[in-house]
Amino acid sequence: MSETRNQTSTEHYRKLENMYQGAPVNVYFKPSLTIGKGTSELKIEIREDFFHAAGATHGVVYFKAADDAAFFAANSLVKGNFVLTSTFHLTLLRPIQSGVLTAKGSVIQNATHQIIAESILVDEKGREIGRGIGNFAKSTIPLTPEIGYRL
Incomplete structure (x- = not known):
């Protein structure tokens, strides 16, 4: 655990990105993710197999x-x-049928036991298509190589 806490922030971000890319659910959605201090940017290319009726x-x-x-x-x-x-x-503002959906995440508040963060969804033209906000609890589950948290 001390090794995890002594790593640089950049190493932490890259390990989180690798953990994310290795998650089984992402095989289907094929997202890309970039993480910074209190921020992230996720991209998903829209495909017809994501469509409703x-x-x-x-x-x-x-x-x-x-x-x-x-x-x-x-x-x-x-x-x-x-x-x-x-x-x-989550609030959905407009439909998207093609191109890349980009979600930009940012932390609003970092409290002792929880973090409040939001995300704004935009299409390729920069139009806002959705917006979300959530509470995230700080857990006791360690970030380890076994769950993909590695360079």
Whole structure:
């Protein structure tokens, strides 16, 4: 654990990115993620197999992008342990049918036991298509190589 706490912030961000890319759920969505101090940027290329019956991207893709971006903005501030989403609220503003969905996450408040973070979803034209905000609990689950937290 002390090794985790003594690493640089940049190493922590890269390890979080690697952990994220290795998660089984991401095989399907194929997202890319970049993390900084209290921030993250996630991109998902929209595909037709993400569509609902009316021909636009299903809300599950919006939720995944928004929650993941806010989550990793929050976890960027916590070395050594995993954070957990305790609540997340999402507002969908407009449909997206093609191009790249970008979710930009940022921390609003870092308190003792929880972090509040938001995410803004935009399309390739820079139009806001959704917005989310959530509470993230600081857990006792360690960040370890066994869960993909490695360079």
